[in-house]
Amino acid sequence: xxxxxxxxKLAAVLAQQLGCTVTISELVKLTGGAxxxxxxxxxxFAEKCLPLVMRLAHDGEQFDGALDKKSEALVQxxxxxxxxxxxxxxxxxxxxxxxxxxxxxxxxxxxxxxxKILGQSRFQVARSNMAKQCGEILATIxxxxxxxxxxxxxxSVPQQIQRLKNNFLSYGEQLPVFxxxxxxxxxxxxxxxxxxxxxxxxxxxxxxVNEQGIAAILDWEMAHIGNPMEDxxxxxxxxxxxxxxxxPVGGFGIREDLYAAYEKKSGRAVSxxxxxxxxxxxxxxxxxICLYQTHVHLIGKERSVERAAIGRRVSECELDIMDLIxx
Amino acid sequence: xxxxxxxxxxxxxxxxxxxSETLKPQLVDNKALYYNTLVAINVLKxxxxxxxxxxxxxxxxxxxxGQLLKTEGTLDELNEMLIAQIDNGxxxxxxxxxxxxxxxxxxxxxxxxxxxxxxxxxxxxxx
Numbered sequence: 001x002x003x004x005x006x007x008x009k010l011a012a013v014l015a016q017q018l019g020c021t022v023t024i025s026e027l028v029k030l031t032g033g034a035x036x037x038x039x040x041x042x043x044x045f046a047e048k049c050l051p052l053v054m055r056l057a058h059d060g061e062q063f064d065g066a067l068d069k070k071s072e073a074l075v076q077x078x079x080x081x082x083x084x085x086x087x088x089x090x091x092x093x094x095x096x097x098x099x100x101x102x103x104x105x106x107x108x109x110x111x112x113x114x115x116k117i118l119g120q121s122r123f124q125v126a127r128s129n130m131a132k133q134c135g136e137i138l139a140t141i142x143x144x145x146x147x148x149x150x151x152x153x154x155x156s157v158p159q160q161i162q163r164l165k166n167n168f169l170s171y172g173e174q175l176p177v178f179x180x181x182x183x184x185x186x187x188x189x190x191x192x193x194x195x196x197x198x199x200x201x202x203x204x205x206x207x208x209v210n211e212q213g214i215a216a217i218l219d220w221e222m223a224h225i226g227n228p229m230e231d232x233x234x235x236x237x238x239x240x241x242x243x244x245x246x247x248p249v250g251g252f253g254i255r256e257d258l259y260a261a262y263e264k265k266s267g268r269a270v271s272x273x274x275x276x277x278x279x280x281x282x283x284x285x286x287x288x289i290c291l292y293q294t295h296v297h298l299i300g301k302e303r304s305v306e307r308a309a310i311g312r313r314v315s316e317c318e319l320d321i322m323d324l325i326x327x
Numbered sequence: 328x329x330x331x332x333x334x335x336x337x338x339x340x341x342x343x344x345x346x347s348e349t350l351k352p353q354l355v356d357n358k359a360l361y362y363n364t365l366v367a368i369n370v371l372k373x374x375x376x377x378x379x380x381x382x383x384x385x386x387x388x389x390x391x392x393g394q395l396l397k398t399e400g401t402l403d404e405l406n407e408m409l410i411a412q413i414d415n416g417x418x419x420x421x422x423x424x425x426x427x428x429x430x431x432x433x434x435x436x437x438x439x440x441x442x443x444x445x446x447x448x449x450x451x452x453x454x
Contacts, residue, residue, distance in 0.1 A: 174406045177429050179413045184420055238446055245445040305363060309370050315436035319446050322430040325420075 003027055009099050010041065010054065017091045020045050036069070036221070040107055051107035052090065056100050063292050064167045065200075066221045069093070071151055073103035075197070076220045078148040084140050085216045108216040110208035114242040117209050118251050129213040131253020134202075134235060135261025137217060142196040142228040142266060149197050154225035157189045164285060171291045177318040181284045184325065190274045196228040203240040204250035232258065232270065233278025238320045239286050280324050287317030336378040343371045376439045384435050395428045 007024045014022040027041040030053070039054045057069045067075070070092050077089040087105035117123050155163065165182050168175075200222030208216040234240075236248045236255065244251030249258045259270040294311030296302050333341065346368050354361040385402060392405035400408070412418040418425050430450075437447045447453075 174403070174410065176406060176409045176413060177433060179410050180420065180425075180429060183413055183416075187420065241445065243445050245449055305370060306366050309366050309373075312370075312373055312440040315433060315440045316444050316446070318429075319433040319437050319444070319450075322426065322433050323446050323450065326426055326430055 006039070006099070007041075009097055010043075010104075013091060013093060013097045013099065014043055014045070014104070018045055036102075036219075052104055053087065053107045054093075054099075054102055054104050056093075056102035062221075063289055064163060065153070065224065067152075067223060069101040069103055069221075072221045072223070073105075074151060075149050075223045076105070078144055079141060079197070079217075079220070081148065082140060082144040084137060084144070085214065086218075086220070087216055108208050110210040110215045112205065112208055112218065114204045114240070114251065117204070117207075118242055118244060122211055123209060126209050126211055126213045127252040130207075130209070131249040131255075131257035132261040133214045134249060134253070135258045135263075136265045137214065138199075138202060138228070138231050138235075139262050139265035139268075141199050141202070141217075141231070142268075144197040146195065146197065146225060149223070149225070152197070152223060152225050154195060156192075157227060158186075160226065161185055161189070161281070164281075164288060168288045168291065171288075171295050173291060173314075175287075175314070175318065177321050178284060178287065180325070181280060181321045185277065185281055185284070188277055190227065190229070190271075190277055193227045193229065193274075194268070195225050198224055198226045198228060198230050200224055200231070201234070202231045203235055203237070204242060204252070205240060207250075227274075227278070228266075228268065229270070229274045230278045230281070232262065232275045233280075234282040234285075236275065236279050237282040237286060238323075239283070239316065276324070280321060283317050283320045283324065287314050287321075290314045290317065334378075336375050339371050339375045339378065343368055343375065346371070373440055376442075380439055384439060387435055388432050391428045391431055395424055 007027050010027070011022050011024045014024075022043050022045040025042045025044065027039060030038045030040050036058055037056050039056070041052055041054070043050050043052050055069065055072075073089045073092045076086050080086050080088055087108050089103055089105050091104045093099050093102045093104070111117055111123070117126070161182065168178055168182075199217065199220065201219050202217065206218040207214050208218060235250060235258070238245060241247060241251035247253055248255050255272070255275075259272070259275075262268070263270055290310045290313050293307050294314075297304060297307035298311075346364055351361065351364050351368070354364055389402055389405065392402070392409060393399055396405060396408055396412070398405075398408070409418070413420075434447065434450060437444050441447070
């Protein structure tokens with residue numbers, strides 16, 4: 001699909017949705033991630049001009065448990081309804097639109113690249129607020145009424161671990177550290193907690209940040225119903241600290257700020273041991289996502305040097321697992 | 328008679344130089360090509376380190392696993408045996424030698440794959 005074609009189809013979708021003529025301009029591709037691609041554009045209609053974003057599904061297969069775009073839009077919409085900072089959904093693309101699977105949402109100004117957010121002085125104030133903000137936003141996500149997201153799959157902790165393990169075993173890689181990690185998790189499964197909406201990919205890199213702090217949460221495709229502490233653990237995984245190992249919350253903050261803000265807003269106590277359980281689960285899951293990404297390349301489904309390279313990041317996860325265990 | 332010079336690592340080094348010094352500066356206006364070239368350079372640096380340190384790594388892994396399992400074998404056999412012992416509970420997760428062996432092997436792997444990785448630097452006391 002070329003840009004002009006895309007532009008025409010977009011205009012038609014929005015005209016139908018808004019009931020008036022819409023002119024699309026400045027259509028540019030923002031990202032072409034492994035799971036989705038996003039386009040930014042301006043939509044002019046009825047003397048207004050709105051900056052919007054279209055998120056389109058990737059053609060290939062997805063990592064186990066990822067939602068289709070229609071469900072993702074529904075979850076994101078439900079989160080916005082409950083007061084989570086995320087982009088408002090304007091339209092879900094129907095097959096007849098000829099654009100593929102996806103949805104259109106509001107454009108939110110800000111930076112998403114972690115290295116810039118961690119490195120640039122203009123984000124200094126933002127960085128000092130972000131751990132606390134993450135706690136508050138996660139508490140808000142975990143309070144989304146389950147009746148609003150009843151389409152989501154629900155997994156118990158043992159089920160979730162077994163699914164990840166089956167996924168891992170399907171790649172046939174000899175990784176004793178991963179077997180160690182599964183065993184370690186199986187021996188320490190937390191008692192049943194309240195089931196909540198879990199974002200599933202709440203980490204640095206999926207945050208839109210401005211000078212004041214977090215403006216919006218992106219990428220809802222890994223959402224599911226589960227143990228709320230999974231999101232806190234994933235946020236602290238070393239890979240999402242982008243070199244700042246000393247600041248466990250996304251490379252910008254400390255655990256105490258995250259936990260305190262979460263407890264205050266949610267009324268739910270945070271057990272550091274349970275967060276560590278989910279952090280180790282998170283490192284393992286990231287390692288298995290890397291295996292998956294490189295597998296897509298190795299079996300010839302989608303050849304790329306990027307997918308090849310990511311296979312050699314699995315050792316970073318092995319090291320992080322053993323570092324967590326030995327600590 | 329050995330294979331002629333340049334050695335494998337020297338050949339790889341020449342491609343790294345070409346990509347970094349000649350090609351990359353031409354691509355600053357094309358984000359995707361620029362990014363993929365950085366990834367390609369990174370891949371070649373892994374290959375270069377692997378050519379230089381790979382034999383040493385395999386020797387060390389074989390040695391460490393052999394000591395832990397008190398037996399000899401190929402790397403495949405030793406890893407398979409260790410995995411079975413972890414899965415069936417024969418290896419206690421608390422076993423200090425097991426933890427140290429896995430940590431040492433992971434460090435040696437990352438030394439090849441990405442010696443700039445934060446945890447690698449932290450554990451080898453490089454700032």
